[in-house]
Amino acid sequence: MPGIEVDRLVKEWSGTRAVDQVSFKTGEAEFVALLGPSGCGKSTTLRLIAGLESANSGRIMIAGKDVTESPASKRNLSMVFQSYALFPHMSVAENIVFGLSIRGVAKADQNKRLAAIAKLLSLSHLLDRKPSQLSGGQQQRVALGRALIAETPVCLLDEPLSNLDAQLRSEMRTEIRSLQRRLGLTMLFVTHDQTEAMSMADRIILMRNGKVEQSGEPHELYERPASTFVARFIGTPPMNVVELTSSFQAAEVGQNAPISSSSPVLMGIRPEDIQFSDSGLRAVVESSEYFGADSVTLCQAGDQKLLVRTPGRPKLEAGAAVHLRWAATSAHYFDAESGLRCDPPRKELRLQQA
């Protein structure tokens, strides 16, 4: 079965663990995003899979074959580098067929495959140019072409869109996604941009400090974050995570999520799940930001801040007194110490809110 399987992968550099017991599996023709803040070990994980670094322990399987000890060239995968790594002294065509010519593929076959790839990526008119004569988006497509022409079942992409401007980035997002679908490739895509991961991936593996924090489909990470880290990382603006203090509890909404255990509980609520209303948690509007389709209002409730997302233009002035409400079902609860998701302590009381 084509796909990547990683089992308890560890990579250490002089005592620090960049990758710490990372395990995951990708399905056939799946588009998987390896997401996380910078320094979380996502790029290292990708380089381990590519064979550009060697792991301290753990196994890597590609298409059902153990490749942990194999050199990069024997792993049957292709890769797009963050910097594209195009050879500056070769033309676009030479860059794309580089791997084929190294492997001694017949010239006629090379040209046939080059023509097909060039057409697929609309590079046909640029084949004689040098990489330095191309725009960022075109260079990106050449790098993709060099990866795709190998026709390997697995393709790795290391932050391939980070060097492009916003407009081009969203174009390339769709382009890469549709290519992946059409060619039935397994793609592992490293990114620090959660929007990119959410919009493109079948599945997201969110990493933090070298460990997998949560892995699942985009909606799972969004709707059921496994920890406060995931809750804050996924979604723009991020989820409100507030301490469930006694002042909060005394307010109308707070009493539906009482603290039963001795350890303090955090409550998470998405900005779009909060509504302004006539009753509820008392708060004061601090500021608002307008994004076109919606606006985000920052409210101060007691000593904590909450973001509220409402459709259209902001309607409230700074300093206005408001009340906030939300459905009890849209609240998430996390253990304050570990940050991990926990069940709402007392179910019978939550019913009142809904």
Add this chain to the structure above:
Amino acid sequence: MKASRNAIYGGLLLLPAAILLWTFTFQPILTTIYHSLFSTPRGRRPAVFIGLDHYETMIADPVFWRAVSNNLVYALTTVPLSMGLALAMALLINAKIRGQALVRMAYFTPTVLPMVAIANIWLFFYAPDYGLIDQLLRPFGLSGNNWLGNPETALPALIVITIWKEAGFFMIFYLAALQQISPSLLEAADLEGASPWQRFRRVVFPLLMPTTLFVSINAVIGAFRLVDHVVAMTKGGPDNATTLLLFYIYQVGFSFWDTGYAAALTVVLLAVLMLIALYQFGYADKRIHYR
């Protein structure tokens, strides 16, 4: 108004360098060309205009042709060999080996030494019988060679010294260029299944071409310019076997005091060096730079 002001500032800023260049480079060149058209003044006989007489003498001068052919042999051997050695040393040092700093210093040492000091070291190496090379050859019954005294081996002996001295210097340029190559390019080549040789041949070497060009120009110019060891070791002998162009100019000018002829020889040397420079800037430069 403002533009002319800028022009004045610009001109003033350029002036010091321009004066130096003119006084010590262009004026002497023009003077040399001028003198090459006059006879050498001797005693009460002043210099007279003789046109291209010196150049005609030159064409008929067997020592001049010997110097030219010596210099060609010298350039065609020292340049490629020292560059090849430099590249090999740079690749070796750039690979992650232990004691890298030590090896780099060792390779660079000959470059730091003055040519005259080097000549002294090698005079001992080449000395017949008690010299280092002869001592090493003695067990094989091959001693008793006068490396510098034999017309057959004198020039090759100087060539070896030059390669030994220059390679470390060129290595520094190659090393700098190698360290400029983005590691992801090499990783991309690895990922595509390139062997170390293919990686060198198809990626590393082409990316080093600008450096190779730069180094080769410097090496060729050096081959026409570096004659300290000839002066210190062989004085052009035996039988002009080690006479290089610049040494011949020195001999004609300051041993024979034939300054007019020396000027004509200098003009020829300058023309050769200028052609090399033109080749660099006009032709090779455009073909090799990728950006």
